[in-house]
Amino acid sequence: MKLFDARALRLIAAGLVLINGFFPALWILLSSLKTEAELVSKPISYWPQNPTLANYVRAFNDQPLPHYLLNSALVAIGSTLLSLAVATLAAYAIARLNLKRRQLILTCIVASSMFPLVTLLVPIFETMRTLGLLNTYTALILPYTVLNLPVCTLVLVSFFQGIPRDLENAAMIDGCTRLGALWRVVLPLAAPGVFTAGILAFVNAWDEFLLALSLNSSAAMRTLPVGITLYQGEFAFPWPIISAALIVAIVPVAVLIALFQERVVGGLTQGGLKG
Amino acid sequence: MTKQGWLDRLRDPSEKTLGLLLLAPAFALLALIVVYPIGRLIFNSFYDLRLSGGGGAKFVGLENYALVWADADFWNATRNTVLITVITVPGALVVGLALALLANLPFKRQWPVRLALLLPWALPLSFAGLIFAWFFHTEYGVVNDLLRRVGLTEPTMWLLRPPLAMAAICLTIIWKTSSFMALILLAGLQMIPKSLYEAAEVDGASRWQQFWAITIPMLMPSIVVALIFRTITALQTFDIPYTMTKGGPGNATETLAMLIHKTTIDYLDLGYGSTLAVCMFVLSMLVTALYLRRVGQSA
Amino acid sequence: MQRRFTLATALAAAALIFASLPALAQTQLRVFSGGQNQRPDLMRKLFDQYQKANPGVSINIETGGGTSELQRQYLSTVLNAKDSTIDIYLIDIVNPAQYYGAGWLEPLNAYVGEPSVALKPYLPVYATSNVVDGKVAAMPAFADAMFMYYRKDLLEKYKIAEPKTWDELVASSKKIQAGEGRSNLQGLSIQGAPIEGAVCTFLLPYWSQGKDFNDASGKLTLDRAAASRGLQQWLNMVDAGVIKKNVAEVKTPDTVNEFKAGQVVFAINWSWAWDRLNDDADSQVRGKVGVMALPAVAGGKSATCVGGWQWAVSAFSKHKAEAARLVKFMAAPEASRFLAAQGSLLPTSLAVYTDPEVLKAAPWFKDAAKAVVAGRSRPMSRDYGQVSDVIRTTTSAVLARTKTPDEGVGEISSRLARVMR
Numbered sequence: 001m002k003l004f005d006a007r008a009l010r011l012i013a014a015g016l017v018l019i020n021g022f023f024p025a026l027w028i029l030l031s032s033l034k035t036e037a038e039l040v041s042k043p044i045s046y047w048p049q050n051p052t053l054a055n056y057v058r059a060f061n062d063q064p065l066p067h068y069l070l071n072s073a074l075v076a077i078g079s080t081l082l083s084l085a086v087a088t089l090a091a092y093a094i095a096r097l098n099l100k101r102r103q104l105i106l107t108c109i110v111a112s113s114m115f116p117l118v119t120l121l122v123p124i125f126e127t128m129r130t131l132g133l134l135n136t137y138t139a140l141i142l143p144y145t146v147l148n149l150p151v152c153t154l155v156l157v158s159f160f161q162g163i164p165r166d167l168e169n170a171a172m173i174d175g176c177t178r179l180g181a182l183w184r185v186v187l188p189l190a191a192p193g194v195f196t197a198g199i200l201a202f203v204n205a206w207d208e209f210l211l212a213l214s215l216n217s218s219a220a221m222r223t224l225p226v227g228i229t230l231y232q233g234e235f236a237f238p239w240p241i242i243s244a245a246l247i248v249a250i251v252p253v254a255v256l257i258a259l260f261q262e263r264v265v266g267g268l269t270q271g272g273l274k275g
Numbered sequence: 276m277t278k279q280g281w282l283d284r285l286r287d288p289s290e291k292t293l294g295l296l297l298l299a300p301a302f303a304l305l306a307l308i309v310v311y312p313i314g315r316l317i318f319n320s321f322y323d324l325r326l327s328g329g330g331g332a333k334f335v336g337l338e339n340y341a342l343v344w345a346d347a348d349f350w351n352a353t354r355n356t357v358l359i360t361v362i363t364v365p366g367a368l369v370v371g372l373a374l375a376l377l378a379n380l381p382f383k384r385q386w387p388v389r390l391a392l393l394l395p396w397a398l399p400l401s402f403a404g405l406i407f408a409w410f411f412h413t414e415y416g417v418v419n420d421l422l423r424r425v426g427l428t429e430p431t432m433w434l435l436r437p438p439l440a441m442a443a444i445c446l447t448i449i450w451k452t453s454s455f456m457a458l459i460l461l462a463g464l465q466m467i468p469k470s471l472y473e474a475a476e477v478d479g480a481s482r483w484q485q486f487w488a489i490t491i492p493m494l495m496p497s498i499v500v501a502l503i504f505r506t507i508t509a510l511q512t513f514d515i516p517y518t519m520t521k522g523g524p525g526n527a528t529e530t531l532a533m534l535i536h537k538t539t540i541d542y543l544d545l546g547y548g549s550t551l552a553v554c555m556f557v558l559s560m561l562v563t564a565l566y567l568r569r570v571g572q573s574a
Numbered sequence: 575m576q577r578r579f580t581l582a583t584a585l586a587a588a589a590l591i592f593a594s595l596p597a598l599a600q601t602q603l604r605v606f607s608g609g610q611n612q613r614p615d616l617m618r619k620l621f622d623q624y625q626k627a628n629p630g631v632s633i634n635i636e637t638g639g640g641t642s643e644l645q646r647q648y649l650s651t652v653l654n655a656k657d658s659t660i661d662i663y664l665i666d667i668v669n670p671a672q673y674y675g676a677g678w679l680e681p682l683n684a685y686v687g688e689p690s691v692a693l694k695p696y697l698p699v700y701a702t703s704n705v706v707d708g709k710v711a712a713m714p715a716f717a718d719a720m721f722m723y724y725r726k727d728l729l730e731k732y733k734i735a736e737p738k739t740w741d742e743l744v745a746s747s748k749k750i751q752a753g754e755g756r757s758n759l760q761g762l763s764i765q766g767a768p769i770e771g772a773v774c775t776f777l778l779p780y781w782s783q784g785k786d787f788n789d790a791s792g793k794l795t796l797d798r799a800a801a802s803r804g805l806q807q808w809l810n811m812v813d814a815g816v817i818k819k820n821v822a823e824v825k826t827p828d829t830v831n832e833f834k835a836g837q838v839v840f841a842i843n844w845s846w847a848w849d850r851l852n853d854d855a856d857s858q859v860r861g862k863v864g865v866m867a868l869p870a871v872a873g874g875k876s877a878t879c880v881g882g883w884q885w886a887v888s889a890f891s892k893h894k895a896e897a898a899r900l901v902k903f904m905a906a907p908e909a910s911r912f913l914a915a916q917g918s919l920l921p922t923s924l925a926v927y928t929d930p931e932v933l934k935a936a937p938w939f940k941d942a943a944k945a946v947v948a949g950r951s952r953p954m955s956r957d958y959g960q961v962s963d964v965i966r967t968t969t970s971a972v973l974a975r976t977k978t979p980d981e982g983v984g985e986i987s988s989r990l991a992r993v994m995r
Contacts, residue, residue, distance in 0.1 A: 013377045014388050020374070020450070021391025024398065024406050027417070037856035040831045042758055044420050086300045093297035097290045107564070109301060110503065112309045114559035115316065116511050116532045118539060119552040122654045123312035129657060146308040149301060151504055155459060158496040162466050178293060192462035199393070199458065207399040213639060214651040225399050232640035233610030235826045235846050239409075246402055253397040254390060261389040326654075326676035327956040413820040432820050435974040521768045524822065525971035540650050541959035543676055 032243035055244040068227040076205040079144035083201040091156035113150040139215045148201035159193030195263040316549045324546035339550035352534040360509040366449040371456025396454035404518030407447040437527035456501045463497025503566045606663035609640040616917045653678045661891040667882045670711035675956030679886040681709035685898030695923045703951040713905035716919035718881030719946045723841045726864035747816045761816030763829040763841040766973035772966035774879035779804030781877035794994035805979035822974035867945040880949035957993045964989045
């Protein structure tokens with residue numbers, strides 16, 4: 001009897017999580033199969049009356065969606081890798097080395113995220129222009145790395161701090177350099193943290209809008225979030241087509257998350273909460 | 276003490292040198308991207324720089340700050356921002372923790388639950404706002420439709436009543452950001468050794484006791500990290516209220532970031548906008564300094 | 575060996591120079607021409623025509639965000655950074671004063687002539703909104719105005735004539751709504767969301783009473799009682815069931831979508847609506863749509879809001895003369911005729927309204943002309959961003975009933991008195 005309760009509760013719990021996560025995505029998916037007229041019908045319809053793929057066709061025809069996908073992917077992957085690299089080094093220094101002003105350094109890194117991006121936009125634009133980087137992948141990769149640096153650094157600091165020093169010390173006694181110990185011992189143990197930071201950085205970069213709008217305005221370098229707003233017009237907001245484009249935008253990220261969630265949750269330590 | 280050549284120091288660096296080397300990339304990036312903008316921001320806050328006046332800057336010292344102090348819109352926006360922060364930070368923490376614990380349960384196939392966990396985070400922020408605005412629409416919204424089916428015949432005008440609009444906005448923010456919290460907490464849960472739970476089980480501790488005695492304390496570093504960023508971003512809330520209500524009705528749901536955006540982009544008042552941004556920074560700093568001290572101390 | 579090297583280098587250098595010569599001689603102009611609703615596809619055709627006639631010029635179109643908000647966002651970043659990549663941009667009718675004040679656009683007097691000459695061919699409203707301090711700030715691209723669309727078939731069915739006053743409209747709506755018996759039939763659909771169109775929602779009943787929002791010098795001349803009455807008029811219609819209760823949620827496309835679905839009798843909207851209502855595949859009201867000038871308040875005059883888009887040359891452009899020439903071309907009556915015939919974009923000069931080619935493509939322009947000519951422009955102010963924000967958010971709040979009309983008008987008055995002096 002006890003076992004049944006536990007299982008039923010677990011299923012209900014799972015159900016709640018699934019509804020919470022999937023409902024809006026499901027709504028977008030269903031909207032992408034409807035016509036615009038159906039969306040103003042009363043009472044509202046959930047299931048499309050005549051499911052149509054026309055919106056996807058329109059979405060791909062009106063804008064070079066695959067091209068935007070590629071741009072977004074390159075920028076997001078690039079900035080994620082760079083963020084992780086830079087953040088790992090910085091986090092190791094803060095967490096492990098006895099630097100005098102550790103606290104201050106960490107505060108400075110985190111403080112850089114305390115200014116609203118809209119106020120930093122024009123100077124960043126000017127910087128990129130001076131460097132001749134407007135409308136390049138670098139123009140977005142560098143700021144995104146900086147935007148993600150605080151989160152990645154702080155996450156990694158907290159994970160590095162949670163790993164006992166003895167393992168590294170053992171490795172170093174065996175002849176490893178500090179950086180070697182970082183690479184061979186600490187990072188594998190902190191894998192959940194690394195993949196978490198990676199996912200956060202990737203999704204942040206994938207969804208970023210303001211900088212992408214201003215810095216990479218040419219059609220060739222446009223990213224997905226900016227591209228999706230172009231389906232709108234001054235007077236038109238074609239929900240079905242935009243929904244189709246949103247599905248195209250979400251699916252890669254969802255796939256990525258599904259693939260990497262194993263890495264986040266299945267670390268090499270004896271982790272896991274009893275169910 | 277022997278004088279080490281710099282090449283020798285690179286090969287076998289002291290802690291200080293190593294520290295500098297490891298931190299150099301981070302600081303180089305920060306210097307390139309944000310130091311100049313932040314510097315200019317602070318500089319501009321001491322000037323009357325309104326483009327409508329022709330774009331010429333006039334030095335006014337701290338007058339902008341005095342204006343902010345006396346500005347009813349600023350206090351309104353700050354109040355709304357603090358309200359959103361106070362509601363959504365603990366809200367996202369509680370929901371995020373629940374989601375993380377649930378996602379960590381042993382299911383036969385883990386990926387659907389974990390994907391459901393992280394999907395809200397994957398939806399671009401501005402579109403999340405638009406979609407939830409649609410959900411809360413008086414006529415075409417799912418919320419009113421569900422309420423209608425359970426008998427409430429008079430449709431609620433969610434986004435047109437300040438308290439309801441605020442509730443809808445907070446709900447949307449919690450929905451979106453609990454995913455962020457859950458992600459960090461889930462990773463943190465993985466670092467707790469199972470042996471601790473097994474030992475506690477042997478000692479006869481109930482699940483509830485295990486939760487409070489083991490899970491929460493061991494999860495504290497992750498909780499603090501998640502709280503810091505949730506708080507910083509909560510104070511900067513912009514996209515969701517902007518897309519859901521545009522700060523309306525009136526300015527009942529206008530946040531500080533929206534006020535800054537309006538002042539900078541619509542009013543073209545760069546001096547005052549910069550001042551507001553500096554004030555927001557000070558607010559963020561005050562709140563998170565407390566958190567950071569905690570993180571810096573634990574070793 | 576060395577000689578061969580030098581010769582090869584010299585030949586290569588010469589080849590490079592020759593190859594790049596045409597590129598050097600060609601002027602590259604970049605035009606920011608807004609989003610979908612500003613028809614970049616038609617603009618592209620006009621640019622192609624210009625390029626053919628002017629081989630030394632090549633034109634690239636740049637599209638920013640889809641909505642005017644996002645475009646404003648993008649332009650403000652680029653122009654604040656004094657960027658020279660964009661030579662020409664398309665701005666809303668309400669922007670020239672603001673952009674001129676910010677030093678973002680190049681006055682065109684030297685290129686198109688003095689205002690009295692340059693803007694003479696166009697509708698009178700452009701002579702006011704595009705001229706700041708005696709300088710031509712921008713040239714008209716295409717016009718727009720708000721019209722009253724209505725269900726011709728329903729008015730015929732109940733034998734009602736086109737209402738000339740708001741009271742008549744209310745009576746007509748009530749009769750039709752009662753007769754049709756459907757609970758979701760709206761009498762009148764207006765835009766109450768805090769969008770730019772809400773500024774028009776505020777001004778229409780105000781102007782109709784014969785009042786001015788500001789004088790020629792830009793000073794605020796708000797008649798608070800009249801403004802209050804105007805807002806109260808809308809609220810009375812909500813109470814009478816003519817306008818729906820959640821009017822503060824209604825944006826421009828919502829009105830059109832609902833009209834298309836047959837849920838609306840009267841609707842105020844811009845000129846784009848005509849094509850949507852009559853040509854869209856999912857429109858249930860095709861052939862049943864009438865268009866007329868807006869009703870007046872009792873004892874007042876009909877007034878409508880004018881919109882439209884203008885070409886401006888960037889103050890930071892490196893090819894100002896060439897850009898101004900292109901602007902002159904794009905603002906010419908021939909271009910206007912093209913846009914009207916191909917895209918049903920309202921012409922900017924009266925003569926084009928009666929052009930046979932245009933009338934063939936859009937017969938309703940004949941009646942539209944009267945309304946557009948009588949149309950008024952929103953307040954011209956260097957602080958238009960602030961003016962618009964105050965009016966639209968307050969109007970929306972009043973329509974959402976979180977403020978009374980008097981409170982709303984009081985707020986508009988006190989906030990804008992400082993700005994519009």
